[in-house]
Amino acid sequence: MEFGLSQEQTMLADNVGRYLTDRVDLERIRRFAEDGDDADLWQGLAELGIPALLVPESAGGVGLACLDAALVAEALGYHAAPAPFLGTAVAAPIALAGLPAAEALLADVAAGSARVGLAIGEAAGARADAGVTARDGALTGKALFVTDYPADHYLVADRDGGLHLVAAAAAGVSHRPLTTVDRTRPTGELTLKGVRAEPVSDDPAVLGRLLDVTRVMLAADTLGAAQAMLDKAVAYAKEREQFNRPIATFQAVKHMCAEMAADIEPCRAMVWYAAHALDHLPEEAQVTACHTKAHLAEVGKFVAKTATEVHGGMGFTDLLGLHYWFKRIGYNRQLLGTPEHLREEAARAQQLTA
Amino acid sequence: MDLSYGPEYEAFRQEVRDFIEANRDRAPKGAGLRDPATLEWQKLLIENGYAARTIPREYGGYGAEPDILKSRIIAEEFARGQLSQGLGGQGISMLVPTLLEMGTEEQKRQFIAPTLRGEMVWCQGYSEPGAGSDLASLSTSAKLDGDEWVVNGQKIWTSTAHLADWIFCLVRTEPDAPKHQGISFLLFRMDTPGIEIRPLVDMTGAANFNEVFFTDVRVPKDQIVGARGQGWAVANAILGHERDSLGNPDATLSRLNALIELMRHETIDGVPVIEHPVYRDRLMKLQGRVLAMRCNDLRVLSSRVNGTGGTGLARLINKLQGTELRHELEGFAVDVMGEIGLAYGDNPYLRGHGSWQNQYMYFLGLIIGGGTSQIQKNIISERGLGMPREPKIQKG
Numbered sequence: 001m002e003f004g005l006s007q008e009q010t011m012l013a014d015n016v017g018r019y020l021t022d023r024v025d026l027e028r029i030r031r032f033a034e035d036g037d038d039a040d041l042w043q044g045l046a047e048l049g050i051p052a053l054l055v056p057e058s059a060g061g062v063g064l065a066c067l068d069a070a071l072v073a074e075a076l077g078y079h080a081a082p083a084p085f086l087g088t089a090v091a092a093p094i095a096l097a098g099l100p101a102a103e104a105l106l107a108d109v110a111a112g113s114a115r116v117g118l119a120i121g122e123a124a125g126a127r128a129d130a131g132v133t134a135r136d137g138a139l140t141g142k143a144l145f146v147t148d149y150p151a152d153h154y155l156v157a158d159r160d161g162g163l164h165l166v167a168a169a170a171a172g173v174s175h176r177p178l179t180t181v182d183r184t185r186p187t188g189e190l191t192l193k194g195v196r197a198e199p200v201s202d203d204p205a206v207l208g209r210l211l212d213v214t215r216v217m218l219a220a221d222t223l224g225a226a227q228a229m230l231d232k233a234v235a236y237a238k239e240r241e242q243f244n245r246p247i248a249t250f251q252a253v254k255h256m257c258a259e260m261a262a263d264i265e266p267c268r269a270m271v272w273y274a275a276h277a278l279d280h281l282p283e284e285a286q287v288t289a290c291h292t293k294a295h296l297a298e299v300g301k302f303v304a305k306t307a308t309e310v311h312g313g314m315g316f317t318d319l320l321g322l323h324y325w326f327k328r329i330g331y332n333r334q335l336l337g338t339p340e341h342l343r344e345e346a347a348r349a350q351q352l353t354a
Numbered sequence: 355m356d357l358s359y360g361p362e363y364e365a366f367r368q369e370v371r372d373f374i375e376a377n378r379d380r381a382p383k384g385a386g387l388r389d390p391a392t393l394e395w396q397k398l399l400i401e402n403g404y405a406a407r408t409i410p411r412e413y414g415g416y417g418a419e420p421d422i423l424k425s426r427i428i429a430e431e432f433a434r435g436q437l438s439q440g441l442g443g444q445g446i447s448m449l450v451p452t453l454l455e456m457g458t459e460e461q462k463r464q465f466i467a468p469t470l471r472g473e474m475v476w477c478q479g480y481s482e483p484g485a486g487s488d489l490a491s492l493s494t495s496a497k498l499d500g501d502e503w504v505v506n507g508q509k510i511w512t513s514t515a516h517l518a519d520w521i522f523c524l525v526r527t528e529p530d531a532p533k534h535q536g537i538s539f540l541l542f543r544m545d546t547p548g549i550e551i552r553p554l555v556d557m558t559g560a561a562n563f564n565e566v567f568f569t570d571v572r573v574p575k576d577q578i579v580g581a582r583g584q585g586w587a588v589a590n591a592i593l594g595h596e597r598d599s600l601g602n603p604d605a606t607l608s609r610l611n612a613l614i615e616l617m618r619h620e621t622i623d624g625v626p627v628i629e630h631p632v633y634r635d636r637l638m639k640l641q642g643r644v645l646a647m648r649c650n651d652l653r654v655l656s657s658r659v660n661g662t663g664g665t666g667l668a669r670l671i672n673k674l675q676g677t678e679l680r681h682e683l684e685g686f687a688v689d690v691m692g693e694i695g696l697a698y699g700d701n702p703y704l705r706g707h708g709s710w711q712n713q714y715m716y717f718l719g720l721i722i723g724g725g726t727s728q729i730q731k732n733i734i735s736e737r738g739l740g741m742p743r744e745p746k747i748q749k750g
Contacts, residue, residue: 001356001357001358001359001360001363001423001655001656001659002355002356002656002660003355003357003649003652003653003655003656004355004653004656004657004660004662005355006355067355234739234740234741237741238740238741238742245745246742248741248742249741249742249743249744249745250744251728251731251732251744254731254732254735254736254739254741255728255731255732255735257735257739257741258674258730258731258732258734258735258738258739259731261667261671261734261735261738261739262671262674262675262731262734263675265650265667265668265671266646266647266649266650266668266671266675267646268653268668269646269649269650269652269653269668270645270646270649270650272355272649272653273645273649273652276355276357280355280357288645291638291641291642291645292642292645294638294639294642295642295643295645295646298639339639340635343634343635343638343639343642344631344634344635344638346638346641346642347634347637347638352614352628352634352637353628353629353634354629
């Protein structure tokens with residue numbers, strides 16, 4: 001019995017963490033927020049094998065498991081690092097592995113030379129004017145809040161639970177960027193008018209699994225971001241002096257930090273378990289993924305607020321940059337299902353309601 | 355990640371299940387501490403290694419090598435079979451491990467075996483009216499007079515004092531030493547002249563707690579564990595045991611499943627509560643938190659089994675999170691029942707024998723007892739996050 005990470009997994013997390021510590025400081029995040037250029041970082045992560053992680057060995061990848069990918073997601077969240085991880089490194093191999101028409105694309109993904117955006121948000125509840133309809137092999141409609149934008153290809157969900165691969169350059173595709181609070185995660189909108197796409201699957205279970213996997217990755221990203229905010233809050237409280245003593249000596253401040261730690265720590269085991277379930281416990285995967293993303297969203301929201309408060313007025317400023325983590329946690333919370341949506345899905349998946 | 359226990363352990367699990375099936379009828383049903391059926395069951399469990407499992411044979415235990423997974427399997431299977439895993443109580447769970455570590459050979463031989471058999475019942479004399487969270491400021495005194503300690507003072511929150519044969523008690527023996535270095539750990543009989551016990555009724559209506567008063571209670575000099583003035587170190591070893599055992603996530607899971615059943619059967623205007631989206635959402639929120647705590651528990655278990663570190667914080671938060679979560683879960687069940695959640699005692703509308711109302715209050719007691727949630731937060735921030743202690747106020 002071993003509930004924990006293997007040596008290889010610890011090494012993977014350490015390697016990615018070290019790379020990001022070296023390359024992604026606050027200045028780098030700010031630069032990306034201005035110019036949206038992460039080519040150097042993605043190239044570096046490709047050299048570490050990150051985009052190839054989930055690509056099967058038979059398709060030229062590393063063939064690791066969702067738990068390994070979750071560790072990378074956590075590290076990216078910890079550093080608020082910009083990277084087309086969710087769509088390109090996670091969703092693409094999960095959805096496209098074994099699909100003959102996507103073989104070349106997947107090889108390019110593994111090499112870090114192609115990007116795949118994720119346009120499945122409407123499967124977790126479509127807002128007004130949003131949603132894509134598939135009819136006679138052509139896609140029409142709008143996908144909002146597409147992640148890893150802009151990309152070479154997009155994974156698009158339709159209203160019936162089907163999944164399609166759309167080339168950005170295909171006839172009938174138009175797209176534009178959408179500004180969001182989180183400047184570390186470029187996001188866009190796709191408008192499709194009778195677009196010929198590559199069918200990936202018409203089985204809603206395939207789309208369901210893609211949702212499970214990407215939700216666990218978003219939860220892992222929040223885990224990392226929340227841990228970073230707690231670490232920053234504790235460090236700041238030890239340094240900052242008021243009334244002739246570090247504010248870390250005040251119980252009011254210590255208790256805020258203890259509450260954050262007490263909430264975050266079980267989340268680590270929960271994310272590991274949910275990621276493990278994606279590959280090894282198929283009957284639990286959906287409920288666990290829903291619960292994990294919903295729970296991390298709640299814990300993340302609490303930590304984002306509380307850690308900011310520990311920093312006092314400085315926490316509210318752009319100068320300190322803490323807001324990048326605050327917003328990252330917010331992005332993860334809203335994307336692919338809010339906590340209420342996810343908890344209802346978990347209840348229905350357990351047949352708790354008629 | 356490998357969540358299976360492996361064939362050796364699965365075989366052991368089957369053994370435990372077979373034992374439970376074969377002996378189910380012999381288990382005591384709600385019998386008292388001193389009931390012959392209780393003592394017989396305890397004896398049977400020790401003989402088969404399901405109680406006092408790792409206590410050496412010469413002290414009346416089963417004498418097995420410590421094996422965390424086997425202990426876990428026993429606990430899981432007895433819980434699943436809804437059978438008592440033998441006697442608990444502060445003598446067995448706290449005093450015995452302490453004596454094994456700190457007691458003299460003579461003390462081990464005198465006290466451990468009868469305690470394990472349930473023939474010697476103990477209570478714990480720690481808290482005082484003036485020494486709660488700041489336990490080390492306790493003032494019950496013991497002065498040496500010839501070959502005897504003379505004990506004077508008062509204890510409070512003393513569970514089962516009215517049933518106990520003996521007490522393990524913290525007393526101040528060195529009034530001039532710094533507060534942590536002036537305490538000693540004494541053992542004495544509860545029928546010693548000069549002890550008065552007054553029951554303390556708690557908010558559930560039960561009287562498990564007591565106040566215990568000592569007036570010139572004479573205790574033989576050698577009934578001390580550890581040296582004079584070392585009682586604080588002895589007591590701290592025991593407090594660690596207590597924190598580990600509160601807020602067990604498996605027990606919380608079984609209450610969550612009972613809550614789901616309650617919500618399926620309880621109706622509002624003919625509609626099951628679970629069909630109301632607002633209630634369902636609160637249920638799912640709790641289910642997510644229970645899942646997180648179960649994962650945390652598995653991670654800690656695994657690190658203990660495999661001797662891997664890195665779970666210090668995961669352990670420190672257990673008492674705080676476990677008791678708060680359980681209290682909230684029980685309280686939500688009370689909400690689910692609406693006005694029926696007010697029913698108590700002999701009210702004919704009680705659901706589940708009133709366990710939800712009772713546990714809701716009982717767990718508030720556990721949030722406070724064994725180190726309040728606020729003390730837990732101090733511990734988490736200081737030991738877990740390395741934050742500094744509050745500066746001491748200079749007296750005078």
